[in-house]
Amino acid sequence: MRTREIVVVGGGIVSLAIALELRQQGAAVTVLCRDFAQAATHAAAGMLAPQAERIPSSPMLDLCLKSRALYPDWTRKLESLSGLNSGYWSCGILSPAYETPHPLPLAPQWLDRAQIHRHQPNLSAEVTGGWWFPEDGQVDNRDLARALWVAVQELGVEVQTGITVEAIVPHHDRVAHLQTSAGDWQANHYIVATGAWSQSLLPIPVWPRKGQILSLQVPRERCDRTGLPLETVLFGSEIYIVPRRDGRIVIGATSEDVGFTPGNTLWGKETLLRAAVRLYPDLQHFPVAEFWWGFRPATADELPILGTSPYQNLTLATGHYRNGILLAPITGALIADFVLHQTADPFLEAFCWSRFKLAGG
Ligand code: GLY
Numbered sequence: 639m640r641t642r643e644i645v646v647v648g649g650g651i652v653s654l655a656i657a658l659e660l661r662q663q664g665a666a667v668t669v670l671c672r673d674f675a676q677a678a679t680h681a682a683a684g685m686l687a688p689q690a691e692r693i694p695s696s697p698m699l700d701l702c703l704k705s706r707a708l709y710p711d712w713t714r715k716l717e718s719l720s721g722l723n724s725g726y727w728s729c730g731i732l733s734p735a736y737e738t739p740h741p742l743p744l745a746p747q748w749l750d751r752a753q754i755h756r757h758q759p760n761l762s763a764e765v766t767g768g769w770w771f772p773e774d775g776q777v778d779n780r781d782l783a784r785a786l787w788v789a790v791q792e793l794g795v796e797v798q799t800g801i802t803v804e805a806i807v808p809h810h811d812r813v814a815h816l817q818t819s820a821g822d823w824q825a826n827h828y829i830v831a832t833g834a835w836s837q838s839l840l841p842i843p844v845w846p847r848k849g850q851i852l853s854l855q856v857p858r859e860r861c862d863r864t865g866l867p868l869e870t871v872l873f874g875s876e877i878y879i880v881p882r883r884d885g886r887i888v889i890g891a892t893s894e895d896v897g898f899t900p901g902n903t904l905w906g907k908e909t910l911l912r913a914a915v916r917l918y919p920d921l922q923h924f925p926v927a928e929f930w931w932g933f934r935p936a937t938a939d940e941l942p943i944l945g946t947s948p949y950q951n952l953t954l955a956t957g958h959y960r961n962g963i964l965l966a967p968i969t970g971a972l973i974a975d976f977v978l979h980q981t982a983d984p985f986l987e988a989f990c991w992s993r994f995k996l997a998g999g
Contacts, residue, residue: 639815641824642668642796644977647803647816647839648831650677651779652955652962654786655970656829657795658716663978668796668825670803670818674787678833678962681932683851683880683888684779686964689747689771690731690873697988698941702961705968706773712967713777719789725778727883731871732758734768734917747771758870760920776871776880779963803832806839806952813949827977830947831955833935833962834898842943843994844957846898846933849891850906855927856885867920877913879921886927889914893934902929934959938994944969945976945986953977954991 644660646653649671657667685691686709688702713726734754742748747769749757754768791797798820805817806828815824830839834846856867868881880888892906907929915922937943937957942965947954955973958965968985975981 639822639824642666643825644668644827644829645670645816645823645825646829646831648677648829648833648956649674649799650831650833650962651679651783651786651966652833652958652969653829653831654783654790655966656831656955656973657797658786658790658793659970659974660977661790661793661795663974665974665978666796668798668823669790670801670816670823671797671799672802674783674799677783678932678934679779679783681849681851681930682779682963683878683890684725684777684782684963685731685871685873685878685880686775686777687731687771687871687873688774688961688964690733690769690774690871691960697985701968701985701989702964705965706775708967708971709775709777713782713785716782716785716789719792720785720787722785722788723778723781724785725781725882726775727777728773728775729870729881730770730772731774731776731873732768732770733873734758734761734765736764736766736875738766743769745769758868758872760867760918761872762917762919764916774871777963778882782963803839806830806949808949811948811950813952826951828949828952829955829973829977830952833956833958834933836935836954836956840947840954842954842956842991843938844935844943847936847959848894848896848899848931848933850894850902850910850929850931851888851890851892852902852907852910852929853889853927854887854921854924856887856924858885861885868918872917874913874917877910877917879914879918887921887924889921898933900931902931906931935962942969942989943991944972944989946990946992948991
């Protein structure tokens with residue numbers, strides 16, 4: 639039996655963000671990761687989009703806005719610890735609409751037809767207006783994942799890869815140990831941050847919602863000649879288009895209830911390509927670079943599960959659904975404070991797992 643102070647189960651951005659914060663506060667932390675490459679972290683587009691996602695006024699919106707505000711300092715810290723670029727870009731998000739809402743929005747973010755086409759040339763002629771959210775942005779989630787992976791290990795977090803946690807073995811209201819593919823592990827405290835795979839360990843309502851996604855690569859000569867064709871994220875009603883600084887353009891995503899069925903389908907590819915070209919017709923001229931897919935961790939109310947669990951010495955940080963990349967910094971801070979100082983933050987009450995139990999879920 640291997641014994642540790644704190645074991646974090648999960649190999650995605652949320653588990654690494656928690657490990658980083660715990661370690662910075664002096665805890666000895668081990669991360670058990672089955673397959674770093676499989677985490678939803680790598681599949682995402684990396685939008686930091688609480689406003690473009692139209693999250694209604696709620697604790698969730700507050701949580702997302704708080705996390706977005708942490709991003710500049712958090713990514714600077716990761717870059718300095720790892721020596722790697724995180725791909726954070728406060729580029730703003732433009733949300734074009736094909737139909738003008740009635741009554742006309744009074745919000746200062748609303749742009750009418752003339753304003754939006756001036757703001758972003760080469761949009762589809764079908765666009766009749768839209769919203770501009772200058773404080774939303776993006777991070778290159780793959781760069782971020784690499785930087786975070788290196789940063790936690792630079793700080794002294796022990797990362798064990800290729801280990802599958804097979805069962806949580808309880809004793810009364812505590813976890814006694816974890817049964818894994820590499821023997822049993824024991825800790826003073828456990829954190830489960832296993833995203834879409836959480837139900838394999840605990841009876842909590844988190845399941846996979848598949849997203850198919852693709853990228854284009856703008857040819858280098860074109861970028862050298864005229865600059866990047868897009869320098870802001872487009873968040874349309876059918877599609878989002880996320881330009882990277884290196885000329886890639888990420889386009890996503892489908893939303894499918896198909897369990898863990900892998901692969902890109904013809905339907906998925908065609909749906910994404912058609913919707914992308916409809917919104918920004920110039921995209922049809924750029925070569926396709928890659929297709930991939932991932933599994934968002936969905937919950938019944940599409941909100942995360944943070945904090946207490948059925949066990950005294952186990953904390954939950956899962957179910958981030960469409961917002962795992964955005965919520966990583968705030969989740970790391972909240973969960974570390976809760977585990978180390980028992981800080982009863984109102985956010986942890988709002989996102990407690992027992993809301994499902996009380997609702998009979
Ligand atoms: N965050 C965007 C998505 O999940 O598709």
